[in-house]
Amino acid sequence: MSDTPKEGKLTRFLDFTQLIDMASECVGGKILFATDDFFAPAENLIKSNSPSFKEHKYTEFGKWMDGWETRRKRIPGHDWCVIQLGIQGIIRGIDVDISHFSGNYAPRMSIQAANLSEEKIPNIPERGVKMGAAATPEEFKVIDELKSDSWDFLVPMSELKSGDPDSSHNYFFVNSQQRWTHIRLNIFPDGGIARLRVYGTGQRDWITSDSKDPVDLVTIAFGGVCVGYSNAHFGHPNNIIGVGKPRSMADGWETARRLDRPPVLENDENGLLQVPGCEWAVFRLAHPGVITHIEIDTKFFKGNSPDSCKVDGCVLTTQEEEDMIRHEWTLPTHKWKPLLPVTKLSPDQNHLLDSLTLELQDVITHARLTIVPDGGVSRLRLKGFPSSICLLRPLREKPMLRFSLKGGFRANL
Structure with missing residues (x-):
């Protein structure tokens, strides 16, 4: 890199x-x-x-x-x-x-x-x-x-x-x-x-996708890309949507240590650190879709993994994405909906988690990974089904999902 x-x-x-x-x-x-x-x-x-x-x-x-x-x-x-x-x-x-x-x-x-x-x-x-x-x-x-x-x-x-x-x-x-x-x-x-x-x-040929198996909708191999982030001192967020397994800490996203962390750290009643700040990265999916499973891997980050994380999703048109980028993602965030609630992370471990999307019945075009307070992540996998395929899934396999997607979105800029 x-x-x-x-x-x-x-x-x-x-x-x-x-x-x-x-x-x-x-x-x-x-x-x-x-x-x-x-x-x-x-x-x-x-x-x-x-x-x-x-x-x-x-x-x-x-x-x-x-x-x-x-x-x-x-x-x-x-x-x-x-x-x-x-x-x-x-x-x-x-x-x-x-x-x-x-x-x-x-x-x-x-x-x-x-x-x-x-x-x-x-x-x-x-x-x-x-x-x-x-x-x-x-x-x-x-x-x-x-x-x-x-x-x-x-x-x-x-x-x-x-x-x-x-x-x-x-x-x-x-x-x-x-x-x-x-x-x-x-x-x-x-x-x-x-x-x-x-x-x-x-760029994947989505027409030939197998509707029976979830695919990683954020991977850079299919067209996913990072479109904004707060800090990338030791490694760019695009690394975490890369191909294959991570090879070292250099093959991940790692931020600097936040300078606003308290002199003495304490946990809340849920075992999460009580700190004021966080770091984040926003990704445009390779294809709009429903996220059913989330993988967050902290492999190789043994002494510098985040304490916790959460994942949110939303639908943005091309123009809305451009506006967000121009304002460094500081515009109102009412569009964001939770895919993964605040979740405790462990060092050097692959976390396999279920998404909340099926309950919300939402298609998304963008996802935001937030880590608290700072640290490194080696891989992010957002597995699910492209929106056009989701509509065709048999009822016996998944509950009926209702999707809507605003016009003006391009899968690849």
């Missing part, structure tokens, strides 16, 4: 680096093809860790580099590779990281993208270990079936600039609302790139 943006700001523009890396190997990203992997294989591009440099390490092909590096080209053309995104959806921005490639980075690059259905993807052989070699004619023949040279351009040919040798990022904002499944990275004409980060939000 990049440096944390200023508190209370919406995740937009350069803050796209707080979204999920849709190409990362940790979410299932995969290199399908590369024209050349002579000095270092293209698989390094999608590693989740930051690139490193080992000054005295060499391979049989030359200097060891933690990235993708092609040979110095002596034939016509340029180098390129194709990446299958691990999370399919809307791309908000690109980070082309050329750290440690101070004298051999690719001087220019471009990004193309496509939205391919499974039947349009040929049977591409596994690449295996690739170093000291270029793509074979057989590999070119298979990848040519994708016609990747005609894919849409998300980033036109652009110059790469080397800054700090140890941390040299080139950021590109992507102005596209389309869903993408694959990207093609072109470098002109050759050289090295340490990491390629493809930041965005997932």
Whole structure:
């Protein structure tokens, strides 16, 4: 993740680096093809860790580099590779990281993208270990079936600039609302790139959703996103709606210690801390729906988990959300209704909780997690049913639910 943006700001523009890396190997990203992997294989591009440099390490092909590096080209053309995104959806921005490639980075690059259905993807052989070699004619023949040279351009040919040798990022904002499944990275004409980060939000095909099983309506993999928060000193709230299990405290949302906490702490009659303040984060769901189950995981937060939390939900139109963001979520909160009452939390534990939504019979578009007084949460899961599917659920499985949703809401901004 990049440096944390200023508190209370919406995740937009350069803050796209707080979204999920849709190409990362940790979410299932995969290199399908590369024209050349002579000095270092293209698989390094999608590693989740930051690139490193080992000054005295060499391979049989030359200097060891933690990235993708092609040979110095002596034939016509340029180098390129194709990446299958691990999370399919809307791309908000690109980070082309050329750290440690101070004298051999690719001087220019471009990004193309496509939205391919499974039947349009040929049977591409596994690449295996690739170093000291270029793509074979057989590999070119298979990848040519994708016609990747005609894919849409998300980033036109652009110059790469080397800054700090140890941390040299080139950021590109992507102005596209389309869903993408694959990207093609072109470098002109050759050289090295340490990491390629493809930041965005997932987009699920809700029509094919299984109405029998609840799904996580807030996960970033399907299009959920944090649209406001009070404090993100040690980790952005988008982390807690990330993919898979948390890997460490760095993979969660953690606030600073509140300075208004009392000198001596006391509990009330219910065992909850009596403190004046709280921290909060607001999320736009990937799809309006009914929340039936809530998971709040404090894994890895052993000495810094919150004392308690609550979850509220509401329906906001696109314009109402924009107004709330502009006023930093200080407008009247009469729309908020409880999904989870104030609940005591334990350190380093996954809490499985029932939502109050079924009793309230409400569809929501936004949810707010409030923690008291401060601390860290590793994952938030809001499981339930998209509104269009809820209406079709058999009566014998769930009680009849009455839903209404204001016009003007867009599932993905």
